[in-house]
Ligand SMILES: Cc1cc2nc3c(=O)[nH]c(=O)nc-3n(C[C@H](O)[C@H](O)[C@H](O)COP(=O)(O)OP(=O)(O)OC[C@H]3O[C@@H](n4cnc5c(N)ncnc54)[C@H](O)[C@@H]3O)c2cc1C
């Protein structure tokens with residue numbers, strides 16, 4: 001999107017905002033924590049939209065604050081941060097964030113700044129930030145308006161939530177179960193790009209608020225259904241079990257209906273590229289990779305593919321059969337299983353190519369450097385893969401990844 005259509009700010013406002021970014025960033029977490037407290041108090045209905053577990057973990061407050069400060073730093077040239085805006089906008093679009101909600105966020109962000117900074121937040125500073133927030137919000141609103149329009153214009157596309165019926169529920173491993181979904185209205189099901197996700201709205205009987213969660217589509221498009229594969233997040237001594245994943249596993253069955261928003265996301269397979277393709281997944285990060293693999297089989301069967309999957313052991317390895325079949329049936333598809341703690345049965349079966357973890361030396365021994373790399377998995381796993389690819393000097397434009405939570409920083 002061009003930034004030409006955004007309102008222009010005067011020099012003084014720009015100078016004030018830029019000069020105060022470091023001050024706000026210093027109190028960043030305090031401000032955003034206060035911001036969410038005040039906003040949820042005044043607008044409890046927004047608890048239906050925000051992930052309340054992320055709130056407890058503090059991940060989401062940090063993500064939003066950092067995005068506002070990053071944008072403010074480039075307030076006189078927002079084109080520099082438009083790629084980041086686009087990325088966030090995909091998530092916003094999938095959760096049906098609407099323009100009317102932006103002033104609410106703006107109002108409580110400013111109130112929180114005042115609250116935390118006290119007298120240091122002069123009227124000049126607050127006025128400048130109000131104007132700056134207005135421009136940043138407008139950038140998001142315009143990008144998202146285009147996305148809503150594209151989604152609505154797609155054959156079978158929809159905006160908002162559409163009811164889907166669970167037509168099949170299949171256990172894929174001890175911890176992962178697939179849900180096959182079809183629209184209740186029996187209307188056209190739009191395609192999607194392999195790697196994209198759905199946002200589902202979980203309406204749980206014991207919860208006061210709806211909970212939205214993203215799940216990657218785990219099969220190729222064009223099959224007449226959507227499939228998601230969900231890992232049941234177990235609790236620990238410290239933390240309760242995952243809300244939505246356990247609800248889906250334990251209480252959502254064939255015949256049940258779930259509201260779903262249209263496929264979204266900017267992490268998807270570039271089917272125009274002819275470079276060798278390396279798909280690397282850890283744990284449930286397998287889901288978008290499976291969609292990509294199945295799409296290759298349907299659309300680009302001549303492409304060289306290396307499909308690497310790391311899991312604790314065979315008991316939690318989902319879609320093992322599909323992976324094995326792809327490797328056996330198509331000579332250009334090579335599959336590699338990596339278990340860090342194989343069971344006795346795994347040792348007998350010996351289907352894993354490596355015991356331990358994916359590392360650079362091993363990657364170098366099996367895949368060409370000039371490949372398109374896609375990866376997804378737990379944050380530690382992603383950092384290791386990213387670090388390995390950087391060390392190998394793989395160009396950034398050939399490195400693609402997805403976080404199964406708020407965007408983290410792979411450089412740290
Ligand atoms: C783009 C995208 C795609 C995704 N695709 C998939 C997919 O294909 N399959 C899949 O299974 N998941 C996927 N996810 C993750 C999914 O959206 C959910 O985050 C996941 O299912 C957990 O949700 P939950 O409600 O079960 O857990 P939550 O209730 O959100 O809890 C998450 C974790 O936090 C822990 N926790 C609870 N309270 C606290 C606390 N106070 N402090 C710290 N930790 C706490 C819980 O024990 C749990 O492990 C994806 C996410 C994204 C963003």
Ligand code: HEM
Pocket residue numbers: 046049050051054055060063064067068088091092095097098101102103105136137140405406407408
């Ligand atoms: C200019 C204003 C805004 C900025 C800079 C911003 C920024 C962000 C960022 C960085 C994320 C994390 C994306 C990710 O990595 O997953 C995010 C997610 C989100 N945003 Fe915004 N946002 C803004 C406005 C809004 C508004 C107006 C709403 C609705 C009231 C909203 C609702 C959400 C929700 C619900 C999430 C996902 C939360 C989660 O999963 O924990 N945002 N936003």
